[in-house]
Amino acid sequence: MKIYWTKINKIIEETPEVKTYLLDCPEGYTWEEGAHIHLALEGFNAGEKPNRSLIRHMSISTMPNEKSVGITTRIKENCSEFKAILRKLEVGNEVAVFKTHSNVPLKREDKNVYLLSSGVGLATFRPLVLDYFERADNVNQIHSLNIDSSKDFLFPEIFESAPDKKFTSQFVDNRKDYYEEVKNLATDKDGLFYVVGSDEFLVQNIEVLREQGISPEQIKLDKHDRQLSDFLPSDLSV
Template identity: 75%
Template sequence: MQIYWTTINKIIEETPEVRTYMLDCPEDFTWEEGSHTHFALEGFNAGEKPNKGLVRHMSISTLPYEKLIGITTRIREQCSEFKGILRNLEVGSNVALFKTHSNVPLRREGKNVYLLSAGVGLATFRPLVLDYFNRPDDVQQIHSLNIDSSKDFLFTDIFTSSPEKKFISEFVDNREDYYEQVKDLAEDKDGIFYIVGSDEFLVENMKILRDKGIKPEQMMLDKRQRGLEALYSSVYGTENPLIAHTK
């Protein structure tokens, strides 16, 4: 396993509770849209065994052409030890990245793409939208729907509806409105639905999509194979669901 040590180049205050840590890009470090990485703080590998408390699974919110690796996360006043340490880091601090992989690349199949997210989960979709803006080939349109009860919506410079780009962006601050809109979007029986959020959020969305006739292979979740099978099993009641999109 290769560990890439790098430094914090810039810290962006996205909202009162959300920060993006922009990291220098190490030589030979590559990624694609929809990638996640293991983000580790100094000391995580100082002992005989890695200190998992100093490691978190994070989405990368930038694309390679932006020249910096963006890690966007919510840090509340009451937070974990990891977030507490992260909050006190400054530009120039060292952090590590490893095990980078994408479970949710943009599928270019000539269909409508729907991005369903909660809160800071929108960070996973920022690179997909940028990739689509740069190259809209084989995507009919993208429709983003995000729920955030804080009402401090993220990345509004990018997530703004644009008819000429065939891009729709909607934000809601309550679950009732959000799930009603998911039901409306699921009327597109041929669409591709990306979902990012907590496991509870994933399951609730999957159940709505299932009840609307959306098949498992039309859903994209930021999970590896084992996690996918567990979620699909709980929703579709099968131990070995057909998940055609997984790598």
């Protein structure tokens, strides 16, 4: 496994609680849209065993042609040791990235694509949408629905409806509106439904989608194959 140590080149305050860390792209390093990495802080591999409290999974919120590896995360006042250290990091400080993998590349199957996310889950979808804007081949249209109770919605310049690009973006700030809209979207019985958020959020979305007759194969989660069957048992009947 190759560990890339790289420098923070910019920190963007997306909202009062959400920051994007742009990291120098290590030479020869690339990734697919929807990819996640292990982000590790200084000292994580100092002992015999890796120190888990200094490592987190993070989606890459940028595309390779943006020339930086973007990490977008919410840092609340009461936060983990990992986030408390991250908050104090500055441009020029080093972090490590490793184990890059995408569970949710954009499927080009001539279908309508629905991107359902909660909070910073939208960061996983940012590169999918940019990839689609660059090349819409074999994707009918994309519809993004994001719920964020803070009402500080992320990436407003990209997540803005653009009828000419067949892209629709919706933000809601409460669960009632969110799940009503998921039911509406699920009237498309042939769509692909990507879901990103906490495990509890995934379970609730899957329940609503399955009730509407959406099959497990139409639901795409940011989970490794070995974890997928916990969320989407293929023998589940509607």
